Amino acid sequence: MTEHHSSEKRRRVELLAPAGSMERLHAAVEAGADAVYLGLDDFNARRNADNFTIEALSEACDYAHLRGVAVYVTLNIEILPSEIGRAVDLAKRASQAGADAFIVQDLGLAARIREEVPQAELHISTQMNIHSVAGIQAAARLGASRVTLARELSFAQIKLLSAAAAQRGMVVETFAHGALCVCYSGQCLMSSLIGGRSANRGLCAQACRLPYELQSSDRASSLPAPGEHLLSPRDLCTAQIMPEMVASGTSSLKIEGRMKSATYVYAVVSVYRQILDRALAGEDVRPTEAQMNVLSEVFSRGFTAAYLTGERGNDLMSYGRPNNRGAFVGRVAGIEGGVVRIDSERTLHAGDVIEFWTKRGHFAHTLAEGSIGADGVVRVSPDQKVGKGDRVFRVRNAETAYEDDSLEPRLAVRGSVALRLGRPARVEFHLVPNQRAFERLAQVSPVLDMGSDELAAFASPAGLRGVAVGPTVEPARTRPLCRQDVRDHIDRLGQTPFAIEHMDIQLDEGVGMGFSLLHRLRSEALDSLRAQVLDLYAGNHRMLMQAVDALCPASGEVSVPLSQPRRRSRVDEPLVVAWATNPSCARAAKRAGAQLVYIPALNYKRGEAALAGVRCDDVEQAGYPKQKAMAFPAVDHDPVEGTREHALGIDVWGCAREGKTVLADGVGSLMRAQELGMSVEVGPHVPLTNIASLNLAQDWGIQRVWLSPDLTLGQIADVAEGSSVPLGITVAGYTELMITEHCLLMSQGPCDQRCGSCRRRSVEHHLGDRKGFSFPVVTDALGRSHLYNGVELDIAFAIPDLLQIGVGAFMVDTTLLSKDEAHAAVSRVVRAVRMARETGTAIEKKRGATTGHLFRGVT
Incomplete structure (x- = not known):
């Protein structure tokens, strides 16, 4: 089977497909994918997929590149201290095997790949939680050429971010079909803390697909709900809104599903290929009923366009069941x-x-x-x-059901055979131009929007000729060759990726030649064409990267190698701080000895304080102590029409002041705070988990890094020894497990989404699971939910060890504490620091508390 289509000039939008195995790679390419993404044996967000060895990757790249299909390798997990060297080495070997790009979550790994594997494109994973123009700026600072956007964005936001990326020589990628995470990607700790398998390390335990009950403090029984799977979204499907997807400015449509079957991959890619091609041709196309049935049957929890069209209520969710409904x-x-x-x-x-x-x-x-x-x-x-x-x-x-054929789709070629008496035998093949692979090979990257001058630099497959020349043709000694003999034996392409569309035969009368020689000439000519196609792909990709480098050069700020240890200063004056969402707890923390109180900017807004997770009555900002610092959130959308920020008129940056110390909990917030001239500390929602990440933070001028809760004591020691940026850690409070754009309180019924005056927020809510555990739910003024661990964190007893290895700041999170509990918690940590410094002894561990991952780590 070969593929033809119109070569009419049109805007190019890449169709990006999952390839969890070699069979699924074949399915994706045969169905019409422009590019595939796949994982290796380690360091990818689907570690339970079949994945690829380096040897298999080389074979996969040759298969894909012959057909003009790009191969992106996922290295999209947190990289732990002992792994950064191996991860970089794996990227180097994958690049040598033919990988076109790397999809990366970890900031340190991203910077090292850009520095040490410059021939490959750097794509920022959705796990980095990019959802704002400031986030695009952060990706550009890393030298990325592409950003996979958060799933929680509308068409208006994608259009804004696409334009921002284009200004910096970058493109954006958007999810088009497949499973949705209820939590912002890269922000989920629920799987690791309750299931022992980290979603940020490629081993999600699917805690969001389990049954839960919504409970409140004002009712003895659980609240009514349409089902029991209160964290389980429907599946994303954009087949019915493809014209809007194309118009959004996105350059790549990503299909989720590396864990799903080859039949799923083939079916979904086939449907989206047909719909996308028609949309790109300017047709207002909608899928047929048959196409929607295909998508439903291969896998569906029920479909939704989700946040793309502004949906954030119950229609987004699959409360009834968490798996395929067909x-x-x-x-x-x-x-x-x-x-x-x-x-x-x-x-x-x-x-x-x-x-x-x-x-x-x-x-x-x-x-x-x-x-x-x-x-x-x-x-x-x-x-x-x-x-x-x-x-x-x-x-x-x-x-x-998909049936694998590793030779499909075949490339259409035209053959020419010249058997003229007295001249050398000659067999030649060249590619047929009117096929999709031909256009892909001509440009290599179907998403980089360059002008004609840049594209003219790319070599064209039109000039490729696979030629084999044999001995001088002699007259037949017995039976001469006929044209049908030549056609039959040259057209035996068998186990090759080619199919002859047309053959021109020049045959003198009376020519004699053994069939084995015809076979050899055919094979040599095809081998030559195959090698030329792969060389052309590699050469065009090199030129592409030169163009990318010219448009979005890597930041020149890194003056010291990211892997080189920096000298750490001794901790002379430990710092005890508090995180407080209301003035009462903030003042209590100060009285207990906290030297600084961090106030979430959203709670600082008049009337938006929360005590023990419950919205308070109107509170004066003046009630907060003077020794405070603003904390800017992990989720901070641009106030585009249709967003919660725009609808409610909330701007958390209204309290930003030049020169002030702030904590930024997202890469976008980090960039914006620095642009406004603030002294920036980075919060634990930006997981900096290795020396390369910490050294990058120092090179970016970060004043303090609040460590990820995923790190063990030993791993903290490793990064502390190798980096001189000041370090802090949360030692007491309740750990936030999820941030969701969907309000979890909506399961009890729809609301008017006036979150500032929502009565439900004035009552404590919890999710209860089948084992009797309870997870507090806090919904903020923008309607986003924050799910917390129901077991209190306590690692204050480890402060002597933390001080010894170089951690100098200790935070108490009072979000779910009362005023008296906040005072007691901060007093206890102050005492623990004093004991550690004066006598080297540790405070007793609290009974019933958890130590998180400090001793058991993440997998």
Whole structure:
């Protein structure tokens, strides 16, 4: 099978597909993907996928590059101290194997790849939580050529960020289809703290797909909800809004699913290829019912356009079930003698997997041969009870199962054979221009929007010729060759990636030649063409990177190698600080001995203080102590029309003051604070977990790094020894597990989204799980929810060790504490510091508290 399409000039938008294995890579390319993303054996956010070895990556790159398809390697996890060297080495070897780009979350790894693997593109992962113009600026500072945007953005925001990226020679990538995380990517600690597997390390335990109950302090029973999966979103689907996707300015549409089957990859990419091509041609195309059925059957929790169209309420969520629901087939029409008759609205096949939705739950059944009568009626004998009227869904369609062929899609070539008496035999092949792979090869990157002058520098596949020259052609001694002989033996392309579309044969009468020689000439010519195509791809990619470097050069601020240890000063004066969301706790912390209090900028707004996670009545800003610093949030959207910031008229930066110390909890907030001339500390929501990251922070002028809760004591010692930037750590309070754009309080019913006066926020809320654990829910003035661990953190007893290894600042998070609890918690940490300094002894650990990852680490 070869592929042809119109070569009409049009805006290029990349279709980016998942490739969790070699079979899924073949499926993606055969279905029409422009690029694929895949992981290696380590350092990627889907470590449970089959993934690729370096040897397999080389084979994968050759397969993809021959067809003009780019290969992006995911290194999109937090990199721990002992891993940074291996991660950089892996990137170097992957680049040598043919990787076109690296998708990276870790700031330090991003900077080192840009510095040490300059021939590869640097793409910023959605795990870095980029959702603002300031975040785009941070990515440009790293020298990235692309940013994968957060999923929580609207079309208006994507348009804004796409324009901001273009001004810096970059492009943006947007998720188009697949699973949605309820939490902002890169901000989830729930999986690791309660499941022992870190979502930020590629081993998400899917805690968001488990059942929960919403509970409140003013009710004895749980609150009503449409289902029990209160953290489980539907799946993203943009097939019905493709013209809007194209118009948003995004340069790449990403399909999620490295853990899903080859059938899923082939089906989803095929549908999106058809729809995207028509949208790019200017057609206001909407998917057919058949196309939507294909998407539903391969995997669906129910579909949503999510935040793209401004949806953030219950229509976003799949409260009823957290897994595949498939496509509706019909209902149980009758039951006779254990035989169930189904009135099916679809054509079913033997091998299909259907699922019965009964009052007692769901169960699957595979249709056997003979289940479907000549009249089309389906009769089965399931091993569980069903009732008349029960719904039936198909979750696997046997007819659409993908069958792997590693040679597809083949490249169309035109052949020329010259067998003229007295002249050397000659076989030549060249690519047919009117095919998708030809255009991809001509430009290599389908997303870089360069003018004609830049594109003219790229070599064209039109000039490639695979030529083989043999011995002088002689007259036949026995039977001469005929044209059909030549055609039959040259056209045996078998195990090659090529297919002959047309063959020109110049054959003198009476020519004699052995078939084995024809075979050898054919093979040599095709091998030559294959090598030239791969060389052209590599050469064009090098020129592409030169163009990228000219448009978005890496920051020149890094003067010392990021891996070189910096000298650490001894901690002379430890600092005890508090995080307070209301004046009462802030003043209590000061009285208890806190030298500084960090106030979240959103809570500093008049009327937005929160005590023990509950919104307070109107509070004067003057109630906060003078020794305070503003803290800017991990989520900070530009106030574009349609955002919560715009709708509610809230600007957290209204309290920003030049020269003041602030804590920035996101890379975007970091950039904006520095632009405004503030002295910036970085919060734990920006995970700096290795020496390269800490040294980058120092080179960027960061005054203090508040360490990620993912680090163990030993790992903290490693990074502290190698970096001289001042370090702090949260030692007491309750750990934030998730930040969600969707308000978790909405499960009890819709609201008017006037969050500043919301009565629900005036009551304590928790999510309760099946094991009896409770997770406090705090919703802020912008309607975003913050989910906390229900078990208090206490590592104050480890302060002697932390001081010894170079940590000099200790924070108490009072978000969920009362005024008296805040005073007691800060007093305890002040005492722990005093004991450590004066006698070298440790305070006793609190009973029932957790030490987080300080001793058990993350996987």
